[in-house]
Amino acid sequence: MINLLRILFFTLLFTAVPWKGWPSDGPPFSGDGRILLQTDRKVYVAGENMFYKLYMTDPKDTVSGNGEFVYLVLRNARSRVITHSLVRIYGDRAWGDVYLPDTLSTGMYQLLAYTNAMRNEGAESFATQEIFVANRFDKGLTALLKYTGKKEDTSSVEIYGNISGVLAGGLSVATEKKIYGCRERIGMEIRYDAGEADPVAFVSVSVAEEPAFFTEEPKRPGEGAKGTDPPERSVDPMTGRRYLPESRGYILRGTVYDEDGKPAKGAYVLLSVPDTLINLDYAVTDSTGMFRLLLNDHCLGKKIILMPAGSPGKKIVPDDKYRIREAYRPTVVHFSGNIREYLLKSQKIVGVRKIYGSKYVHPEKRRWKVQETRPVIYSRPDFTLLPSEYVPLRDLPEIAKEIVPYLKIRKNGDGFEVRVYNEKERVFFRENATVFLDGVPVKDPTQLMSLASGDIRRIELMEKLWFCGDVRFNGIVAVFSTNHALDRYRFPADVLTLKMEAPAAPSGMIMPRYEDPQGKEGRVPDLRQLLCWQPDLVLKKDQVKTLSFFSSDLSGDYIIRVTGLTAKGREVVAVSCFTVRRNGNEGVITEYGGGGK
Amino acid sequence: MKELRKIYLPVLAALMLLSVARHMQGQDTLPAALTEPKLCGEWYTPEIGYVGSQLFRGVWFRGRVTLEDGRTAHNRILAYNGMQDQLIWLDKKGGKVLALDKGLTAGFVLRDDKGEEMRFRKIRVKPLLQNDSVSVYAQVLFEGENISLYAQRKIVNDYTETYGGYVTSASRRFLAPKPVYFIFMPGRQSNQIEKISRKTLYAVFPEKKKQIRKTLRKNRLSLHNEYQLVRAIELIDRMGQ
Incomplete structure (x- = not known):
C-alpha cells in the first residue's frame, strides 16, 4: 500500500510540477506555436513586392477551423515600424506578400513574425529575417559601407554551387541544364529522400538572381538593447499571462483610465460595429483597468466603436500589437560578388518595370472559413416602421408623434427624452430608452432629432425591459439611416473609433509562360529577377516533384532555394544554381539529380 | 502506516488537483x-x-x-x-x-x-x-x-x-x-x-403498419408510455435501414 502511494506521489509530482517557468511565465498553451519565416529573397529594391512564407511548428487546429493570427512587422534600422500586416495561419502554414514602399531608404530591415501569445516571452521568441533594401533613386549606395562587412570575391553561383547538396538534409533539387536562354522553359526536379519517421515536408521554392547574403553574427531581436517600457501588471489571473493565444479569434485588448488618469476597475466597455443590425458586445475591466474582447470576423476590416459605459471622462487606450519593446540592431552582412553593380542594375530594372506597370502578384482564394455572425442583441424587434411607406415628415419627434404610437420623444431642456412603451407593464418606461444609430448605441440622441423621413430607412423598437448579459435596456429605439448618418454623428471624447485590420489574403506570383511562339516573341519586356516563387509545395517520402517555369529577358546567374519544414518540424534546405544567357539554348544538358552540381 | 497515510493522502490529493488544473490549462484555456x-x-x-x-x-x-x-x-x-x-x-x-x-x-x-x-x-x-x-x-x-x-x-x-x-x-x-x-x-x-398508442403510431407510418405490428409483437412491446414509444421508434428506424 505504502509503495503504491509512493509511486503515485512521485508520478503526480512529475506531472503536476512543471520543469521551469511556471507560474511566473504561465503554463504552456497548446496555441503557443513557434514560427519559421521565409522570404523569396534577401536583397530588394524599394517598390518591389516581398513574398513570404510562414510555418507554425506547433499549430493549434481549432474547432472552428480558424488558425491563429500572426503579426508581420517590417522595421528599419532605427526600429521604426515601416509596414505591418495581419496574417491568418490556417492550419500550420500561410503565405503572401508585402509591398516595400518606394520611399524606403537604403539599409538593413528586419521582418518579424509573432503571435499574440509569443509577446509574453518578448521578441526573443519571434521569428525574424533580415533583408537589405536599396532605394530606387539612391545611386551612391553609401549605406552599403555602413552595414556590409568584407566583400566576398566569389560570385553567388560559385558559393551556392559549392554548397548545393550539402545543405540538403534529405532534400535535393536539380535542373535539366546549367545554362538556359531567355524566355526558355526551365524544368527542375525536387526530391525528398526521407526516412520512415518523417515522411512529409512542406517547402517553398524561390528562383532568383541575387547575391549570396551572409550575416556575421546572427542576433536575436533586442539583444544588447533594453526595453524602455515598464513591465505590464495586467496578467490574466487564471492563466498567469498577459497576452492570450488567438486560436479562437482576434483579441482586442486595452486599458480604461478614469478622469484622474488612474486605471478604472470594473468599468464596462461597449463594442459595436456600424451595421444594418444592432450588435453589441462588452467587457468589464479588471483591477488594472484592462479589458479584453474576443472579436469574430465580422469586426475585422471594419470600423469599430468602443465606448465606456457610465459616467463620462473615461479614456480607452487600446493595446498596439505592433509595438515591439526590443530595439533592432542590424547585423553586419557579407555579400558575394559585386553588390554595388547588382543593386544599380536592379534599380534600373525596377524602374523600367514601374514604367511598364508590370505586376507579378496575384491574390489567392482565402483558405479559412469566415465567421460572419454578429453579436446581435435581439432576433426580432417588437415593432418595425418603414417611414418610406408614410407621408414624409420633417423630423424624428414628428415621426414618433404621428406614426410610432409606442415611442414618445419630448424636448427636455437642452436634450430630449426618448421613452418606449413597456408592453408588459402597459405604461411608458420612466427611464430613457437606449438609442442606436446604424447599429451603434449613441449617448446623445439630440443629434438624431433632425432626421427626416427621407433620412431613415427603418425604425425598430423593443418594448420590453431587455438585457444583453449585464447590460440593461429600458426599451430600445434603433434608427437605421439611408445616408450613413453615423458618419456625421459627433461622438463624445471618451468614445474611441478604430479601423480594424483585415487579415491579408494569401498571394502568389504571376509567372509568365512562353509555350507558344507568339508569347515568346512578345514585345513587352519580361524583367523578372525572381523567376519563380512557389510558396507551398508538399513533398512526400521518396517522391519526385517536377516544377517548370520560364526564364525572363534578363541574363545572369540564378539561385534555386528550396526551404521548408518536415511534418515533425525539422528544417530542410536545398540549393542549386543555373545561368541564363541571351543565346543560351546551346547549354550543356545534364542529367537530373546530384544536388544540382 | 496510518501516520504515513495521513501525510501522503492530503499531499496526493493536492498534487492530483494541481495535475488536473495544469492539464486543463494546457488545453488552450481562455x-x-x-x-x-x-x-x-x-x-x-x-x-x-x-x-x-x-x-x-x-x-x-x-x-x-x-x-x-x-x-x-x-x-x-x-x-x-x-x-x-x-x-x-x-x-x-x-x-x-x-x-x-x-x-x-x-x-x-x-x-x-x-x-x-x-x-x-x-x-x-x-x-x-x-x-x-x-x-x-x-x-x-x-x-x-x-x-x-x-x-x-x-x-x-x-x-x-x-x-x-x-x-x-x-x-x-x-x-x-x-x-x-x-x-x-x-x-x-x-x-x-x-396520445401514445399503437393506433397513433400506425397513423404516422401507414405504409409500414403490418411490419410495425410484427416487429412490436416480436419484441413484446406495448405502447403506453414514453419509454415504449422511444423503443418503438428505434425499432422502426432500424427497419428502414
Whole structure:
C-alpha cells in the first residue's frame, strides 16, 4: 500500500510540477506555436513586392477551423515600424506578400513574425529575417559601407554551387541544364529522400538572381538593447499571462483610465460595429483597468466603436500589437560578388518595370472559413416602421408623434427624452430608452432629432425591459439611416473609433509562360529577377516533384532555394544554381539529380 | 502506516488537483469572460393565476445554452417554462431572471441532480389546426438515421375548479404536464402525437403498419408510455435501414 502511494506521489509530482517557468511565465498553451519565416529573397529594391512564407511548428487546429493570427512587422534600422500586416495561419502554414514602399531608404530591415501569445516571452521568441533594401533613386549606395562587412570575391553561383547538396538534409533539387536562354522553359526536379519517421515536408521554392547574403553574427531581436517600457501588471489571473493565444479569434485588448488618469476597475466597455443590425458586445475591466474582447470576423476590416459605459471622462487606450519593446540592431552582412553593380542594375530594372506597370502578384482564394455572425442583441424587434411607406415628415419627434404610437420623444431642456412603451407593464418606461444609430448605441440622441423621413430607412423598437448579459435596456429605439448618418454623428471624447485590420489574403506570383511562339516573341519586356516563387509545395517520402517555369529577358546567374519544414518540424534546405544567357539554348544538358552540381 | 497515510493522502490529493488544473490549462484555456457569449432576453414574468409549477419538472437545472451562431454558454442555472415555451436563465450574480430570446437560441442542455443530461433543440413544427409553422423547444428523445423523435414538454391548464356562489364565483386553474411528441422523417412534414398508442403510431407510418405490428409483437412491446414509444421508434428506424 505504502509503495503504491509512493509511486503515485512521485508520478503526480512529475506531472503536476512543471520543469521551469511556471507560474511566473504561465503554463504552456497548446496555441503557443513557434514560427519559421521565409522570404523569396534577401536583397530588394524599394517598390518591389516581398513574398513570404510562414510555418507554425506547433499549430493549434481549432474547432472552428480558424488558425491563429500572426503579426508581420517590417522595421528599419532605427526600429521604426515601416509596414505591418495581419496574417491568418490556417492550419500550420500561410503565405503572401508585402509591398516595400518606394520611399524606403537604403539599409538593413528586419521582418518579424509573432503571435499574440509569443509577446509574453518578448521578441526573443519571434521569428525574424533580415533583408537589405536599396532605394530606387539612391545611386551612391553609401549605406552599403555602413552595414556590409568584407566583400566576398566569389560570385553567388560559385558559393551556392559549392554548397548545393550539402545543405540538403534529405532534400535535393536539380535542373535539366546549367545554362538556359531567355524566355526558355526551365524544368527542375525536387526530391525528398526521407526516412520512415518523417515522411512529409512542406517547402517553398524561390528562383532568383541575387547575391549570396551572409550575416556575421546572427542576433536575436533586442539583444544588447533594453526595453524602455515598464513591465505590464495586467496578467490574466487564471492563466498567469498577459497576452492570450488567438486560436479562437482576434483579441482586442486595452486599458480604461478614469478622469484622474488612474486605471478604472470594473468599468464596462461597449463594442459595436456600424451595421444594418444592432450588435453589441462588452467587457468589464479588471483591477488594472484592462479589458479584453474576443472579436469574430465580422469586426475585422471594419470600423469599430468602443465606448465606456457610465459616467463620462473615461479614456480607452487600446493595446498596439505592433509595438515591439526590443530595439533592432542590424547585423553586419557579407555579400558575394559585386553588390554595388547588382543593386544599380536592379534599380534600373525596377524602374523600367514601374514604367511598364508590370505586376507579378496575384491574390489567392482565402483558405479559412469566415465567421460572419454578429453579436446581435435581439432576433426580432417588437415593432418595425418603414417611414418610406408614410407621408414624409420633417423630423424624428414628428415621426414618433404621428406614426410610432409606442415611442414618445419630448424636448427636455437642452436634450430630449426618448421613452418606449413597456408592453408588459402597459405604461411608458420612466427611464430613457437606449438609442442606436446604424447599429451603434449613441449617448446623445439630440443629434438624431433632425432626421427626416427621407433620412431613415427603418425604425425598430423593443418594448420590453431587455438585457444583453449585464447590460440593461429600458426599451430600445434603433434608427437605421439611408445616408450613413453615423458618419456625421459627433461622438463624445471618451468614445474611441478604430479601423480594424483585415487579415491579408494569401498571394502568389504571376509567372509568365512562353509555350507558344507568339508569347515568346512578345514585345513587352519580361524583367523578372525572381523567376519563380512557389510558396507551398508538399513533398512526400521518396517522391519526385517536377516544377517548370520560364526564364525572363534578363541574363545572369540564378539561385534555386528550396526551404521548408518536415511534418515533425525539422528544417530542410536545398540549393542549386543555373545561368541564363541571351543565346543560351546551346547549354550543356545534364542529367537530373546530384544536388544540382 | 496510518501516520504515513495521513501525510501522503492530503499531499496526493493536492498534487492530483494541481495535475488536473495544469492539464486543463494546457488545453488552450481562455478566460470564460472572454469566450462565453452574452445571453440576451427579456425580464422574465411568469403567467399568474395558476396552481402548480410552470417549469419542466418544477425545478431549476444546471446546463448550457447553444446559440444560433454556434457559441455555447456553459454552466448556467436554467429552467424550461413549458407553459410559455421559454428558456429561463437565473443570473444569480446579476440578480435577474431572463426569458432568453428564442430567435437567438438553437438549443440547450439541462443536467439533473443525478448528472443525467436532457438535450433540447429548437425545432420548427406545424401544430394541428394551425396554418403556419412555429419554432418550439423540444427534448431530443431519439435521433436515428431516418427518424427523429422529439418531445415538447408542454405544461397546460389541466382543469379548472370553480367555487363560490353564483354572483361571486372564483376559479382555480390547475397545471399539469402534457407532452406532445413530434416525429421527423426526411422529406416529410413533422408528425404530431399527443396520445401514445399503437393506433397513433400506425397513423404516422401507414405504409409500414403490418411490419410495425410484427416487429412490436416480436419484441413484446406495448405502447403506453414514453419509454415504449422511444423503443418503438428505434425499432422502426432500424427497419428502414
